[in-house]
Amino acid sequence: MQSRHVYFYLFIVVLIIIIGLGLHGFLSDKNRYQDNQVITIKKTTTSGTPSIGGSFQLINHNGDVVSDKSYTGQYLIVFFGYTFCPDVCPNTLAKFSTVMDQLGEYSSRVTPLFITVDPVRDTFQVMNDYISNFHPRIEGLTGNEKQIEYIKKIYRVYGAKSKDNNGNLDDYIVDHSSLSYFMGTGGEYIDFFNYNMKPSRIVSKIKKIIGTKK
Structure with a gap:
């Protein structure tokens, strides 16, 4: 009987972890685009300024x-x-x-x-x-x-x-x-x-x- 309780609690813990990972993935996808914009901004030239803009x-x-x-x-x-x-x-x-x-x-x-x-x-x-x-x-x-x-x-x-x-x-x-x-x-x-x-x-x-x- 006790072993059943142990398995049940282990199942709950694993389920919580899976849900947590899924939520993290969702939020990461949702924010990835904005994060990528910031990463792009941080790319710089050799002078230390972001390489943005140019002739058009x-x-x-x-x-x-x-x-x-x-x-x-x-x-x-x-x-x-x-x-x-x-x-x-x-x-x-x-x-x-x-x-x-x-x-x-x-x-x-x-x-x-x-x-x-x-x-x-x-x-x-x-x-x-x-x-x-x-x-x-x-x-x-x-x-x-x-x-x-x-x-x-x-x-x-x-x-x-x-x-x-x-x-x-x-x-x-x-x-x-x-x-x-x-x-x-x-x-x-x-x-x-x-x-x-x-x-x-x-x-x-x-x-x-x-x-x-x-």
């Missing part, structure tokens, strides 16, 4: 060809997303609209760039209509698939159709990075803002950075 050529939401040189002298907030995004993108752009309003005299030195990860649907006309809902200094950038893949690579961001789209060719979700990058006036990486960072905190960081470089 795209089309802005007005249909004009632009490149990294078009923004020389401006600080950039670079965010990747797409116009059909249900939550992260509109929330982030609304946040950066608030940031631009709160930057005051510093706002003229900052240009937020919203770069699509869905160039097939996000033509410059679509981007133009979408961007009009946010702060006027925010620019939307698009291009062909090769150009977008390249800029995703140099900014070390992820963007791909979700596996949960059920084969729908026109109405689909795109999984993508939610971090935003703050780039210097020469295109150099300075800092990053995570999705949950409050506008006031972003404003404070930007003012401090620009203030020290006057």
Whole structure:
């Protein structure tokens, strides 16, 4: 009888361990993507700064060809997303609209760039209509698939159709990075803002950075 109790308790202990391992695996999968973003940020050049950004050529939401040189002298907030995004993108752009309003005299030195990860649907006309809902200094950038893949690579961001789209060719979700990058006036990486960072905190960081470089 006693041995049965021992086996029963051993069974319970093993079951708890299995459930615990399963939960750990689930949480690890859930957070892996955000963790990978942070790991990517930590990759550095030989000078000690993260290897993020570089030369590019795209089309802005007005249909004009632009490149990294078009923004020389401006600080950039670079965010990747797409116009059909249900939550992260509109929330982030609304946040950066608030940031631009709160930057005051510093706002003229900052240009937020919203770069699509869905160039097939996000033509410059679509981007133009979408961007009009946010702060006027925010620019939307698009291009062909090769150009977008390249800029995703140099900014070390992820963007791909979700596996949960059920084969729908026109109405689909795109999984993508939610971090935003703050780039210097020469295109150099300075800092990053995570999705949950409050506008006031972003404003404070930007003012401090620009203030020290006057």
